[in-house]
Amino acid sequence: MKTWKGIELFKPLRNAVVTSGIFDGVHKGHQKILTSLVESAKDINGESVVLTFWPHPRKVLNPSSSIEILTTLEEKSNLIASLNVDHLIIIAFTKEFSALSSYDFLKKILEQKIGTKKLLIGYDHKFGKNREGSFEYIQKNAFEFGFEVDEIPRQDVHEIAVSSTTIRNALKEGNIQKATEYLGRNYSFTGKVVKGKQLGTQLGFPTANLQLEDNKKLIPKDGIYAVRTVFESQTYNGMMSIGFNPTVGGNARTIEVNIFDFDKFIYEKNLEVHLVEYLREEKKFQSLNELIYQIKEDKKKSLKILT
DSSP, X not given: OEEEESSTTOOOOSSEEEEEOOOTTOOHHHHHHHHHHHHHHHHTTOEEEEEEEESOHHHHHOTTOOOOBSSOHHHHHHHHHTTTOSEEEEEEOOHHHHTOOHHHIIIIIIXXXXXXXXXXXXXXXXXXXXXXXXXXXXXXXXXXXXXXXXXXXXXXXXXEEOOHHHHHHHHHTTOHHHHHHHHXXXXXXXXXXXXXXXXXXXXXXXXXXXXXXXXXXXXXXXXXXXXXXXXXXEEEEEEEEEEOOGGGTOOSOEEEEEETTOOOOOTTSEEEEEEEEEEEOOOOOSSHHHXXXXXXXXXXXXXXXXX
């Protein structure tokens, strides 16, 4: 896949099949669109093009928004590339860009700059100023733009539409199974290992304290998780704590990962963490011995889940 940061240097293609959207999470609904995109491009001996926006439009239009992203730009790009898309165009989303009318977006960008022959859009997708553009709008004005449009039906899981919002809510509720089902993979994040208070080591369960690479990335519900971690392309089983460590008087939210059967030096290096199952809520124990006993139980349960 070729990645373009901006539309300026992109040369119009002869047979471009295009889709556009935020694609946060690249979930099952997005995957259906992108798979159809690639197949449609092959059918006409053309090239598939994904047009996406960064940062998330909601943060630009409403800076006080508490929106948290499911995928960083790098994660999103890698996931889109894994689906064999030919081109990814990343447009900087600004207030000026948001004022672009749907007509100008379709005419000046999709038709003139990209050379679109076919546009695929997801169920109920809107675009352009005030989200005035729609499937029906393009169909009605198709003669203006010189390309056809297809709408991909909404993707349901258990009769619920797959959406980034649904996945965010599931993660904030600790419903990892639901998030995994809707994403089509385990939710994950990457962080740098930083120095902590060494409390895990004192308790017999050394942990890697993570500082996420993007502070807008969604951190799931506080609690204990069974996880898989990836370090230097190797995958390890483990468990993770998100929260304030109330038993030892913690006053800051931390993300700490205990990697099983692992003794490598990893400070200042990156760990990729994949959430497999939510084990329990964070709890304040009456003593360190109670805490240690519970951590041992958490490890037993994690091993049962992961192996």
